[in-house]
Amino acid sequence: MIDITRTLGLDTVNFPGDTDFLASPAFSDGCTLSELVMSSHSGTHIDAPLHFFGMRESIDEVPVERFILDCDVVAIESHVAVTMAELDDYPIEPGKGQAILFKTRNSDLSRERFYEDFVYIEAEVAQWLLKMGVSLVGIDYLSVERYGDADFPVHRTLLGAGALILEDIDLRAVEPGRYQLVCLPIKVHRADGAPCRAILWRLP
DSSP states (O other), X not given: OEEOBOOTTXXXXXXXXXXXXXXXXXXXXXXEOOEEEOOTTSSSEEEOGGGTOTTSXXXXXXXXXXXXXXXXXXXXXXXXXXXXXXXXTOOOOTTSOOEEEEEOGGGGSOSSSOOTTOOEEOHHHHHHHHHTTOOXXXXXXXXXXXXXXXXXXXXXXXXXXXXXXXXXXXXXTOOSEEEEEEEEEOOOTTOSEEEEEEEEEEOO
């Protein structure tokens, strides 16, 4: 098994304007009881359709089987974006409802600060993934979207069709290939997203 979860409080990078993660341990009656402050999108997390569509599914309304999927990890060479130029011949079997995780140069970025020029997913790719029946899309940084794009085409395309988005995964130790993915989010009532523990293991 490979843990692809970022450790909150250790290698957390905050998206500009988002809530800083804070863990404040307190000691009382012989035990430690920490107070946690975070965003619903802190660290490795899943976006639910409610994130962009106010009447759609929240994270607690997504069936648990949607978080346990066959998965392809795809290496992307571009230092700018995930484009169709690298995916045209990729062998996805249509209609399987699998996950696709993109491993990019983002995996090697320093976690000391936020980088605006991270590799993002182009809207055309999101449309193609839906056409192929992909039900979850992941990337190795805090957003699938080009930084500063106020139209949010990738989020709106994927979440609008009911696909889930897994962001800020740690793929440094992961080779491209076929895996089983488990990414169980914290079950929070009417949450637009939630941090999760994400793991992969190789399929034969």
